Amino acid sequence: MAELRGVGIGLGIAQGPVARMADPLPAPADAPSEITAEEETARAREAVAAVARELETRGSEAGGAAKEVLEAQAMMAEDPSLETEIDSRVANGKTAEWAVFDAFATFRDALTAMGGYLGERAADLDDVAQRVIARLQGVAAPGVPEPGHPFILVAKDLAPADTALLDLSQVLALVTTEGGPTSHTAILAREKSIVAIVGAAGAKDLVEGETVIVDAAAGVVTTDPSDDERERASRRAADREEAASAPITPGALADGTAVPLLANLGSPDGAADAVKLGAEGVGLFRTEFLFLSASQAPTVEQQREAYTKLLAAFPGKKVVVRTLDAGADKPLPFLNDAHEENPALGLRGLRALRASEDILREQLTALAEADAATSADLWVMAPMVSTVEETEYFVALAKEYAIKTAGVMVEVPSSALLADHILARADFASIGTNDLTQYTLAADRLLGSVSSFQDPWHPAVLRLVREVGAAGRSTGKPVGICGEAAADPLLAVVLVGLGATSLSMAPTALADVRATLLKYTFDDAQRVAEAALTATDAASARANAQAIVSH
Template structure:
């Protein structure tokens, strides 16, 4: 039997299934036998213990894993959460019940807000379980330990578990929920872990041997000896591919195709260089602003940018200005509660409301660029109109940053790409949000994961619009969404007009190897096959069939 889902990367694994332990039962609503003051003390002590453990785990990992765990610890220390626990304790319940109700309330609120905050809602559910486990002297739900390597299957994985998985034991991860941009997918990609998310795999049996094929997004049960032999051969080929000498990205006919890194802080720069990144296609600056009550100073920002640029002398580094707003609320940006923040004041819209924050960021970046040989470019997120693009480019150039571009994440921007590129120097397509807005499917909700697929022909046609506009005007068009990390989709994106690809550094080797096997003309034919499909699954199959016809 075969199950399907959204694969992360190209890896393949063979092993027995081990299911994640089920959630703890809901605490009793019976009255407490001690005072509310004593119950509050218990709740606060338990929360502090969990926060300490999360920070201990954060110290053992790098990159997004550390950032996520530190953010979880901060959630436990949020005064609003403490206040909510106090309110529930006033009803005379136990600390366990008060914690459960407080976190459940916040989780429901954030789920209703969608976007970034909906993702945080899943984190809150895990935190609640961990605090209640301390209060009840129980073990929280966690990764099983069957005593041998295994394929981990779960409804979903908490960041605290995903970030610290023992890769000697966990051969692959399969989750029933989540999409390609969930925490599980992001962290799995960073760790080069074989993973399939949003899988229809509730029927997997504990202990049964399965083949998890991330490249094809399938889980095969009861594999034959031939299936196992083919999977083993694929594993060996991937190992050889990863060990191959690092070269500049190019197609089989010699066409250059720069392969760049997506980074969320300067800490990952050295590893990106080691893995062959030829520069940075997307540097997210949110790490400087999130969880801050005031915008960081120009000096603090400049120091962070200088650390990044020092790792890429003479190379291109594309920095995205702050992508925040109602769905990533920052007090110093202002703004009121919005019912649908994904469609509200985010990205450039929020920055125009708080222009001094943007100008400080640009001044800091210009100062860092002046002290570096890196080729610094700056771009704005969530551009929807030509006027926004023109305004941002003017502000960037006033600040001493001559190369200014825009993110293409909104269908309106893709459809107006020629006019957009008429007022800026380059475009970078953010496939995660472009897919979300094209398909009207929240990229963080597992229930619509099948729609949140950059392979959909509607998304690919918008990419083609931008690629053709770039070619007509002689302007670069990069891809910086996670779609570029899929080697076959990377070929399609090149065939649609992309002139550079940026991705998680761990994906560079696979994409580099795949691109080196096709010519520009073949990439265009493979892209044409995908465009001629009715849905994402058909587009993927058509592209694979076209690629196989060329490559054998």
């Protein structure tokens, strides 16, 4: 028996035989073309266009986040700069196959060098190149195996086009040797509730057909498990299914302390499913979907339509909307596309919005109009707030547009340490644990190479959460959690013990968290939190908390 570690996506557990993804196509030969440059150019353009249309079709079939991902891939395929690079290689006598391979590789290397969000997109570009080359060669593109029985899929990384249309009656779990928690593989696995572990480098040695247990909650792949281990895994899987099918009730602790369980959403399209899964409202609505694929800012009318659709899905419920969080590693030509040496510490979030205040004012206008047209309880918050002055600026501006409840995201240590002053001025705070962990431990959350540092269980992060929770109690202001930490059931108990008054997460995690909270009183939650705080590292904090709840 051996344990292979990676980054778990979701909280599920599965077991079964391994089926490995086929190896990528070999690089085409760098041989001179035997036809004219015009003919090679036509071949390349036909193949690129065909692959782009195929990706769009797959996206339409899959829907949801997969649709956005695959449409983005199609746009990558037809990027004018890439077309120019391919044409220049063909003009030098290269075949269409080699020209596509070399041009895409150049772009991939450039993305990889950028790191962060753009670095994670390099794998998507590789997939497009493989599909185009396969079409040019008249062979099938590498894809998901079909062994004829349910299996654990093991791959270097999984292309969005394959992840989007996985047959979940056959794929029991997914394990990749590369990729981080924000790769498209991870994003789509989370949305589709696929048991998954990414970045498990040791999985490269897994053998076709061998039985493994994939424990996403622990981030561990167990090889050659014993009968007892397999039985325990089966019981855990059954317990999760039972919890998921239990009647949906409002989030609460065993003593009746209310802990509203809210959904993180990236577009209005996910609202109906969130309600079905028991979301009591929205704790984080990301507005970036309106902006990231646009060459210019969406109009007030376009924004109002989207916000109205969202708010209408939650009549009488709290809906927390985050204003545009872009810039730096997600540059927008109409906001801030200037190169920055260290984008994680650059002009992003509220800083970027203040530099282009007209965009912020238009967003607040659209939100206020959508609020007036619906009955939801709209709360609006600013991202990446790091000072008291920024808090005063945003709250004053929001009130100018008749936003009744205006708050801030706590994502950097400075705002956590000044939480008492910030909450004296804001109506609420919402802790983004992903970024708070990143900035506390100085480890880019988008880089797989430092993913081991990206653990919200770290006592330094928990102490900052405690600061905000204490400030919330002293000022009588709500403190929510809207980072991935809230989706970890045991950590959810800790966060409530530290002062969180609501938890927001991917809708698929709601059932697990709801069931876990019902096992503990508020006094229990405080004891578990204190145990975690006494640790000196993330693993010890988790172990300390587990020890308390196990007795």
